[in-house]
Amino acid sequence: MALPRPGFRTWLTLLLLALGGGLALLDLRDPSPTGQVPRDAAGEPDFYLENARLTRFDSEGQPHQRVTTPRLVHTPLDDVTRLETPLARLHDREGRLWLAEAERGELGAGGNPLLLDGDARLRAPAERWELETETLHYDADTGHAWSTTPATLRQPPQRMSGERFDAWLHDNRARLTDNVRGHHPPETAEESSP
Secondary structure: OOOOOOOOHHHHHHHHOOOHHHHHHHHHHOOOOOOOOOOOEOOOEEEEEEEEEEEOOOOOEEEEEEEEEEEEEOOOOEEEEEEEOOEEEEEEOOOOOOEEOOOOOEOOOOHHEEEEEEEEEEEOOOOOOEEEEEEEEEOOOEEEEEEOOEEEEEHHHHHHHEOEHHHHEHEEEEEOOOOOOOEOOOHHHHHHHH
């Protein structure tokens, strides 16, 4: 005597049960993390963003500070936003553009001041000068940029270095202090003639 042959519905039911069991086993595994959640002494972040661009506006609603970074992390314990390789576009009251960059950065509580650390640079494209220092601070409310680490200011073909640097972006003035040294090549006859 031959056993009855299973029908289509039986095979379909067995296939669905096997598929459901396989999915249940996959669901039991630990989910793979989407990325490493950064942690530091300030505690666990409440958020982090990748490929971010932050824009701050002044009291009149005009953008005056833009920061682009591949990754930023905010920790609520100290209300600090940490930035990887930030590039900042700063605008003074006259609308002039200033560029700042570094290996790392931090925006203080409330988004001010901006601290750039590790090969920090500040450039004034209109004036063709560039500052190089290890650590640069910038207060967006007052337009004051300063460094208490040795700094070199270049405006080709001149260059100057000092132990401290201050710039007031809104007033378009800068100052090097403490042990200032400079290289100012003499003007040639070709440069002085119109």
